[in-house]
Amino acid sequence: MASTIDGRRKGACLFCQEYFMDLYLLAELKTISLKVTTVDMQKPPPDFRTNFQATPPPILIDNGDAILENEKIERHIMKNIPGGHNLFVQDKEVATLVENLFSKLKLLLLNAKDKDKDPKSSSLMAHLRKIDEHLGRKGTRFLTGDTMCCFDCELMPRLQHIRVAGKYFADFEIPETLVHLWRYMHHMYRLDAFLQSCPADQDIINHYKLQQSMKMKKHEELETPTFTTSIPIEVNDD
Numbered sequence: 001m002a003s004t005i006d007g008r009r010k011g012a013c014l015f016c017q018e019y020f021m022d023l024y025l026l027a028e029l030k031t032i033s034l035k036v037t038t039v040d041m042q043k044p045p046p047d048f049r050t051n052f053q054a055t056p057p058p059i060l061i062d063n064g065d066a067i068l069e070n071e072k073i074e075r076h077i078m079k080n081i082p083g084g085h086n087l088f089v090q091d092k093e094v095a096t097l098v099e100n101l102f103s104k105l106k107l108l109l110l111n112a113k114d115k116d117k118d119p120k121s122s123s124l125m126a127h128l129r130k131i132d133e134h135l136g137r138k139g140t141r142f143l144t145g146d147t148m149c150c151f152d153c154e155l156m157p158r159l160q161h162i163r164v165a166g167k168y169f170a171d172f173e174i175p176e177t178l179v180h181l182w183r184y185m186h187h188m189y190r191l192d193a194f195l196q197s198c199p200a201d202q203d204i205i206n207h208y209k210l211q212q213s214m215k216m217k218k219h220e221e222l223e224t225p226t227f228t229t230s231i232p233i234e235v236n237d238d
Contacts, residue, residue: 001013001038001039004207005206005216005221006221007040007043008038009038009203009225010198011038011207012199012204012206013057013058014158015058016057016058018153020196021156021157021194022087023036023077024196024197025087026087029083031081031082041056052068058070060073062081087150089150089151091143093134094144095151098143101124102158105124105161105165109169111170112170124166131155132180135180135183143155143184157197159181159185161207164201164205165207165208169208179233182231186235198227198229200226200227201227203225
């Protein structure tokens with residue numbers, strides 16, 4: 001899905017970035033040839049309207065066959081794309097950690113205007129601590145080992161939304177004390193699969209502004225895109 005600001009660059013759809021990362025990793029292994037096209041859903045091109053009507057991205061096209069639903073896209077990558085099955089590992093603990101995170105961000109944003117609520121005591125903070133503890137126990141670069149899997153492609157876009165939107169709307173910051181989580185993010189920020197798929201900070205912010213019926217200011221529309229990838233702690237690359 002294209003940016004809701006300029007209609008051309010990458011937008012802030014979490015599912016789009018997740019599958020972009022999955023497929024990018026496979027393209028790096030040269031098991032597939034990957035082409036990514038953004039679609040401005042406010043002004044979709046005629047051929048898109050003809051073929052897909054109002055279906056929003058992500059849409060996967062493989063050998064001329066279009067796969068439209070998220071679960072079907074995931075299943076298709078796992079079963080039909082060479083190497084795809086290696087991305088989709090089974091781990092119930094990690095699956096729970098990842099799938100319940102986004103709802104905590106939405107709760108934080110919903111309560112952002114309530115000054116009586118302390119984000120540091122929120123369910124989001126507790127959930128981030130659980131992820132930090134998991135990474136500390138594993139002692140690996142990624143969630144299930146030293147190679148990336150589908151869960152990393154799902155988690156990192158959500159962490160980026162938490163970092164950018166959480167700071168903008170609720171002045172929420174991931175604590176420096178969550179060293180294992182920051183180490184994980186450091187490694188993810190060094191990967192092309194994430195960097196090439198990551199939306200600009202402005203697009204993440206506007207994504208949630210639209211959900212809250214807030215308008216983007218003119219100067220924000222004209223801003224040069226920025227990408228938050230700094231790390232507030234020193235990380236050993238070993």
